[in-house]
Amino acid sequence: MSDFNFDFDISESPPPSTEVEKQYSRREKMYLKMGLTLPPEGETIETFMNVVNAAYTAHTEEPREALSLSQVQKYCGHQQRTIARLMATPEFEAAMEKRGVSIKSESGLTTQQMLVMQLVLNPTDRRDLRTKLRATGVTYAVYKSWLRQPLFANYINRQAEQGLLDHQSDVLTKLTSKAMDGDNKSIELYLAITGRHNPAQQAQVNSQVMLLKVLEIITRNVKDPETLRAISAEFELMGAVGSGHAGNQTIRGELR
DSSP: OOSOOOSSOOSSOOOSOHHHHHHHHHHHHHHHHTTOOOOOTTOOHHHHHHHHHHHHHHHHHSOOSSOOHHHHHHHHOOOHHHHHHHHTSHHHHHHHHHTTOOOOOTTSOOHHHHHHHHHHTOTTOOSOHHHHHHHTTOOHHHHHHHHTSHHHHHHHHHHHHHHHHHTHHHHHHHHHHHHHTTOHHHHHHHHHHTTSOOHHHHHHHHHHHHHHHHHHHHHHHOOOHHHHHHHHHHHHHHTSSOSSOHHHHHHHHHHO
């Protein structure tokens, strides 16, 4: 997976001794001499290089407008929060530039904004918003200010709407599965979606049935034609009696 072979062991982090710290410093100098980019402060060379090489491989094998966290993870195995943290740094951008890969998005958004968007819109990531933002080094206040920027707001809204379409089959499959397991709410929603049961329409039908019963009572007990016509006019004004439907014509007949 790596595009570089090293003759020295970087598999272990150096123990806290003065001699090893000097050796680690020489390793940094060796990296700089080779033209490589050092990792951000607090990050190990091994993890940083793994993510950079995985990102380069993902770009080569699956070229897209912008690298996704899932793409990079496929080639390195690190957690997405680790990948997001490193990809949001200028060191990562510089390392990719040295490999001839520009990770600036054609959308005009920054790499950090693109990464934040991927985390926020990932439906399989169960973490809350603030935790996702911390993983990329972005505060909630900064995120809110981005949402006020038309470019970012429009882009994230489009991606969210696309996500609805992308996961439609997944949602319907999950709904069907829960309905088959006997979940009553899922069954009702399934029947409503398939047009076999509409609670709102059923309530309207029930109201119409009740109205007919009221009208039957009125026509049986009120004999004065003028009173019946007045009642009919009242119902028409309320919209309870429409025109052009057989049932409504029957109601008019009953009243008149």
